[in-house]
Amino acid sequence: DAGITQSPRHKVTETGTPVTLRCHQTENHRYMYWYRQDPGHGLRLIHYSYGVKDTDKGEVSDGYSVSRSKTEDFLLTLESATSSQTSVYFCASAREPETQYFGPGTRLLVL
Amino acid sequence: GENVEQHPSTLSVQEGDSAVIKCTYSDSASNYFPWYKQELGKGPQLIIDIRSNVGEKKDQRIAVTLNKTAKHFSLHITETQPEDSAVYFCAASPVGAGSYQLTFGKGTKLSVIP
Numbered sequence: 774d775a776g777i778t779q780s781p782r783h784k785v786t787e788t789g790t791p792v793t794l795r796c797h798q799t800e801n802h803r804y805m806y807w808y809r810q811d812p813g814h815g816l817r818l819i820h821y822s823y824g825v826k827d828t829d830k831g832e833v834s835d836g837y838s839v840s841r842s843k844t845e846d847f848l849l850t851l852e853s854a855t856s857s858q859t860s861v862y863f864c865a866s867a868r869e870p871e872t873q874y875f876g877p878g879t880r881l882l883v884l
Numbered sequence: 885g886e887n888v889e890q891h892p893s894t895l896s897v898q899e900g901d902s903a904v905i906k907c908t909y910s911d912s913a914s915n916y917f918p919w920y921k922q923e924l925g926k927g928p929q930l931i932i933d934i935r936s937n938v939g940e941k942k943d944q945r946i947a948v949t950l951n952k953t954a955k956h957f958s959l960h961i962t963e964t965q966p967e968d969s970a971v972y973f974c975a976a977s978p979v980g981a982g983s984y985q986l987t988f989g990k991g992t993k994l995s996v997i998p
Contacts, residue, residue, distance in 0.1 A: 804984060
C-alpha cells in the first residue's frame with residue numbers, strides 16, 4: 774500500500790469556521806486526489822492534482838479549495854464550513870492517474 | 885459524464901460460497917475498471933483491476949470479468965471467508981482521454997456468515 778497519511782483523523786468544528794485537512798504521501802506519486810464519502814453517494818471527487826501547483830476541480834468542488842506546494846502534500850481547505858460538509862474525507866495518490874491508493878480518512882463534523 | 889451503477893447494495897453469503905457483485909457503466913470511453921474493498925473505519929483498498937483490452941483477470945480467490953459490448957463488469961469472490969466481509973466499490977475511468985477521474989458505484993455491503 775502507498776504510504777499515505779491524513780491529518781487530523783477526526784475534527785469537530787462550527788459553521789462558518791475555516792478548516793484545512795492535510796494529506797501526506799511518501800511514494801513520490803505525481804497524482805493526488807480528495808474525495809468525500811457520504812451514505813447513499815459513495816465516493817465523490819472534490820479536487821485533484823496532476824503535479825505541484827497543478828490542480829483541477831472534480832464533481833463536488835463548490836465550497837472547497839486545494840493547494841499543492843510540494844509533491845508529498847495536498848491540502849484541502851473549507852473556507853467557511855457548512856453542515857452539508859459534514860462527511861468522511863479521503864485522500865488518494867497515484868503514480869499513474871488511474872491506479873489510486875487511499876489514505877485512512879478524516880471524519881469531519883460541522884456543527 | 886460517466887455513471888456507474890452497482891448491484892446488489894447488500895449481499896449475504898454463507899462461508900465457503902461464492903459472491904458476485906455487478907456494475908454497469910455508461911461511458912463507452914471508459915477503459916479502466918478497479919475494485920476496492922473498504923473495511924469499517926478504514927480507507928478503500930484496491931484489490932483488483934482490469935483494463936478494456938482484457939476480458940477476465942484472476943488473483944487467487946478474486947476474479948473480475950468485463951463485457952465491453954454490454955458495458956458491465958463483475959467481481960467474483962470464491963470460497964468466501966469471514967474476513968471478506970466489507971463494503972466493495974467498483975469504479976470506471978476513461979484513462980488516456982484527458983480525464984483523471986474515477987467514477988465510483990455506491991457500494992455493496994458483503995456479509996459472510998460463518
